[in-house]
Amino acid sequence: MAKYYDVDDILAEEELVPAVFQHAANGIGLFDSSDDTNKVEAGSKVELPFWLVCELYLRQLVSIRVPPCFDKESKTREEIGADAAHVDLRSRCPYFYELGCKIAPLIGDKTIGPFLLVAFRIRYKEVLIKAHTLTLTVAPKYLTLLTNEEAKLYEAGQSSIAAFKKWRMGGPRLQIAPLLGRKRKPTG
Amino acid sequence: MAASSDSQASAFSAAELEFLAEDEMIEIVPNMRMDSLNFVSGDFGPFRPQIATQVPLWLAVALKKRGKCMIRPPEWMSIEKLTQVLEAERDSEKFQPLPFHYVEISRLLFDYAREDIQDVYMVRSLIEDIKDVRFHKIGTGLEIISRERTYALRLKNLSAMEANIVRPFVTRALETFYKLSSPEMIQESDHLSNRQPQVTNRGPRRQLKDR
Numbered sequence: 001m002a003k004y005y006d007v008d009d010i011l012a013e014e015e016l017v018p019a020v021f022q023h024a025a026n027g028i029g030l031f032d033s034s035d036d037t038n039k040v041e042a043g044s045k046v047e048l049p050f051w052l053v054c055e056l057y058l059r060q061l062v063s064i065r066v067p068p069c070f071d072k073e074s075k076t077r078e079e080i081g082a083d084a085a086h087v088d089l090r091s092r093c094p095y096f097y098e099l100g101c102k103i104a105p106l107i108g109d110k111t112i113g114p115f116l117l118v119a120f121r122i123r124y125k126e127v128l129i130k131a132h133t134l135t136l137t138v139a140p141k142y143l144t145l146l147t148n149e150e151a152k153l154y155e156a157g158q159s160s161i162a163a164f165k166k167w168r169m170g171g172p173r174l175q176i177a178p179l180l181g182r183k184r185k186p187t188g
Numbered sequence: 189m190a191a192s193s194d195s196q197a198s199a200f201s202a203a204e205l206e207f208l209a210e211d212e213m214i215e216i217v218p219n220m221r222m223d224s225l226n227f228v229s230g231d232f233g234p235f236r237p238q239i240a241t242q243v244p245l246w247l248a249v250a251l252k253k254r255g256k257c258m259i260r261p262p263e264w265m266s267i268e269k270l271t272q273v274l275e276a277e278r279d280s281e282k283f284q285p286l287p288f289h290y291v292e293i294s295r296l297l298f299d300y301a302r303e304d305i306q307d308v309y310m311v312r313s314l315i316e317d318i319k320d321v322r323f324h325k326i327g328t329g330l331e332i333i334s335r336e337r338t339y340a341l342r343l344k345n346l347s348a349m350e351a352n353i354v355r356p357f358v359t360r361a362l363e364t365f366y367k368l369s370s371p372e373m374i375q376e377s378d379h380l381s382n383r384q385p386q387v388t389n390r391g392p393r394r395q396l397k398d399r
Contacts, residue, residue, distance in 0.1 A: 097368060105372055113373030120368055121334040124361060131357060132327050149364060156356035160199065164353050167202030168295065 008148060012095035013051040017103065019062040020045050050099060054106060069093045070100060070112050077115065084122035089147045096147040123150060131157030199355050205348050209292035210246035215260040218251070245293065249300050259301040262287070265294065267307055270314040277321045283345040291319060291349040322347075326354055333361055337369055 003009045026039045040046070045065075048056070056062045069076045069092040079087045089096045097116055104112040123146075130142055131154045143151055200208075211229070217240050224233030225247075232243045240260065243251075251257040263269065264287060273284045287293060294315045302308050326346075332338070341358065343351055367373075 097364065101367060101373060113368070117365075117368045117374065120364060124334045124365075125331055128327065128330055128357075128361075132323075153357060153360045153364070156360050157354075160353045160356050164202055164349065167206075170299070 008095070009098065012098035012102070012148075013054075014049050015067075015093060015095055015099050016047040017050050017053045017067050017099075018045060018047050018065040019053045019056070020065060021062050023061060025061070050102065054102075057106065064103070064107050066107065066109060067093070067099070067103070069096060070103065070109070070115070072111060080115070080119045080122075084119050085126040086145065088145045089119075089123075089150075090144060094148045097149050120150075124153075127154050128157070130154065132161060200352050202349070202352075205289070205352060206292045206296065208348070209289035209296070210244060210249070212245050212287070212289055212293060213242045214245050214248050214262060214293075215240050216243055216248045216251065216257040217260060218257045220256045245296060249296060252300050252304075259297065259304045261297060261301070261305050261311075262293070264290070265297070265305065265311055265315075267310055267314065270311065270318065274314055274318050274321070277318055277325075281325075283322060283325065285345050286318075286347060288348050290315070290347055322350060323353075326350060330354065330358065330361075333358070333365065338362065338365065 021040050021042055021044050024039060024042045028038075028040055046062075048062075053062060053064055057064055066072070068074050069089075071077070076087070076089075076092060093099055097120060100112050100116045104110075104116075127146070127150055143154065146154060217238060218235040219237050220235060221237060222233060222235040224231050224235075229244065232247060233241060235241060235257075248257065248259050252259055264273075273286065276284050294312075297305060298308070298312055305311055333341070339362070341362075
């Protein structure tokens with residue numbers, strides 16, 4: 001809720017988080033589609049968006065399980081430890097850092113913070129190199145590995161370089177408005 | 189969104205920087221006779237044939253376009269100076285002092301006053317080389333942000349254009365690093381740093397280039 005007008009912040013809260021219902025609840029069968037009784041049993045596992053889990057958790061209706069991309073025993077941690085720069089984080093969680101920042105204080109997992117920092121540190125270097133060297137034709141393939149935050153960083157670097165190159169190449173300094181110059185059709 | 193649009197808005201476009209660079213003073217040798225010009229920014233002139241005078245770059249370019257003067261390239265644009273700078277730039281880790289708007293000024297002069305610069309091709313390729321060396325240094329220098337906690341970067345002798353190019357990238361990166369290494373994310377992982385008073389310790393300020 002920190003940034004009300006931030007679209008990315010809102011979208012980050014849409015990410016699904018696994019949770020376990022502590023109490024049985026009626027009328028919300030759509031969360032747990034396995035039965036038709038329109039109720040959720042205590043102890044059933046569901047995946048809910050973060051904003052909902054957060055509220056339910058504060059009311060002690062559900063318990064949160066750590067999402068697979070942050071879990072201590074998960075593959076993601078091992079892969080980040082091995083070669084962080086080439087892990088496809090986008091497919092795991094496009095809002096990796098944002099969600100991590102939100103979920104860590106909520107569940108009180110102190111290992112998530114350092115884990116995120118290490119991951120970003122190593123991946124930052126890769127983005128730095130790529131952003132200032134890659135040509136536009138190679139870029140899209142690499143971009144699919146980046147999370148939202150990293151992709152924006154990459155674009156910030158890339159676009160300023162591109163703008164500079166364009167300026168240096170020159171071209172017309174004064175641009176003619178497209179409206180001008182076609183008042184009359186050329187005759188012959 | 190708010191943060192990202194802010195960092196975008198703070199950046200100038202290259203053309204805007206060129207506009208700012210046009211306020212730099214430069215020496216011209218007029219070939220016409222004219223009284224001094226009184227502008228808000230100051231009085232320039234009077235203009236007498238073959239008597240050198242200082243004017244802003246925009247005025248010099250305007251006069252040059254009309255064939256009313258010859259522009260004297262600034263001292264740092266001589267081959268000897270540039271060769272020195274290039275060598276020093278290659279040898280040293282630090283950035284060499286150059287005019288704040290050297291990229292823009294050199295481009296304006298190459299565009300409008302080619303015939304007034306001696307050995308224009310040589311000068312041009314020297315400046316290109318210097319620029320490339322410096323850009324490469326910036327690229328490698330920025331890696332240090334990731335090494336340790338960094339809250340600020342000191343950009344000594346960085347020119348306007350260079351600073352402007354890295355600005356969006358660096359501000360974003362620093363923001364994210366700051367967010368991820370904020371005390372609430374990295375709590376109690378190291379007890380020592382927590383004991384220190386938080387207010388006084390604003391973290392190290394890094395040189396863009398470690399010595």
